[in-house]
Amino acid sequence: MLIEDYSLRDALWMTTITLTTVGYGLVKPLSVPGTYFTIFLSYAGLALILYALGLIGALIVEGDLFxxxxxxxxxxxxxxxxDHIIVCGAGRVGKQVIERLKKERTPFVVIEQEEHLFNSLLEEGVLAILGDASMEEVLRKAGIERAxxxxxxxxxxxNNVFVTLTAKEINPGITIVARxxxxxxxxxxxxxxxDKVVSPAIIGGQRMAISIIKPASVDFVDTLVCVEDVELEIEELLIADGSVLVNKDLKNSGIREKTGTMVVAIQxxxxxxxxPGPEELLQSGDILIAIGTRQQLQKLEELACGRCKI
Incomplete structure (x- = not known):
């Protein structure tokens, strides 16, 4: 426009056919300065295109684009x-938490500060965020308000104290288990x-002592909480308001006869x-802790949630 006194439309047209190497023809003959400018524009445009293609190729080859x-x-x-779980830390303890959440098919996201651990999580297909879990913006990226x-x-x-303080400040209703x-x-x-504090060292030491004193008991508990691909499982089930179990004692509730599960505790x-004894009266809001197969526990869940009648 400045050199040849072209209109905006003609200048845009000439620039387009030059950079795309189409070259349909001139709107009008070029002056000497206009010719030199077109030469410069052609080489500059070609160099820019080659650079962009090389950059895209490098990203694809190095895997950065993917x-x-x-x-x-x-x-x-x-x-x-x-309603997901946020796991802060993917070290030795955090890794065990992740594996258990996978087994239970519970939705979760991991926050990890170490890049090599973060990359290993990505390779496993785990949802993860690289960052410091004590930072408010990192917790918000993990959906702390919805967790x-x-x-x-x-x-x-x-570090765990600081993470707990920050998380509770953002979401006071969230349940926190800290190491x-x-x-x-x-x-x-x-x-x-x-809400719950777990010390791996203390629990590990106690378990080692019990393992040497009562090995059979520890093996049985392991089949419920640690070992994969076992028939028996332990589950927590909430008794809803409309459940047929409400105001019935364990003996007459039909839980054992109808589902085959065993209630080992009530919260x-x-x-x-x-x-709990056979005369224990079940109430709305009770949490049954029961042992059984997956199919048996599903039947108990139907009773507790009020979707079935005895």
Whole structure:
């Protein structure tokens, strides 16, 4: 437009056919400066196109393009999560949490700060976020407002305290299970807002002692909570308001006869009643802790939820 006094439309047309190497013809003859400018524009456009193609090729060869597309898809999947679990830390403890959540088919997302652990999670197809779980923006990316639970399994008690405080501040109603390395840190984690504090060292030591004293008992418990591909499972089931189990004692509830499951404990108003007697009266809101096969537990779930009649 400046050199040849073209209109905007003609200048745009000439530039387009030059850069695309179509070259239909001149709108009008070019002056000497216009000719040199067209030569420069042609080479510059060709160089830009070659550079762009090379960049795209490098991204494809190095896998970065697929990685970027994969991370974008992962962000979209995380944004769709509701009532999920957030696992903070994918180390030795966090890895066991992840495997159990996979087995239970519970939706979850992992926050991991170490890049090599983060990349290994991506290779396994696990929804994950690279970042510091104690940062508010990272927790929000994991959907902390929509999550029903959070497991803080980061090394270092101070880190877990900070994660707990931040998570409770954003979502006061979320259930938090935190890892404690030292016994004296448990009280601090509870004050920070943790609903349950687990010390792998203490539990591991106690289990080792019981394993040597009562090995058969430990093996049985392992089949319920640790071993994969076993017939028996343990489950928690809430008795709904419309359930036929309400106001019936265990003996006359028909649970054993109709489902084949065994109720080993009842949780009522936050208190646990292990090994309830046959005269124990079931109430709405009770949580039954039962043992049975998957099919048997599904039958009990139908009774507890009020979808079946005895």
């Amino acid at each position: 990685d970027l597309l994969g991370r974008r898809k992962m962000k979209q999947e995380i944004a769709k999560l509701r 029903k639970g959070l497991v803080s399994a980061i090394p270092g008690d101070a 404690a390395e030292r016994k004296e840190s448990e009280a601090k984690l509870y004050r920070a807002g943790a 009522r108003e936050g208190k646990l009643k292990p090994n």
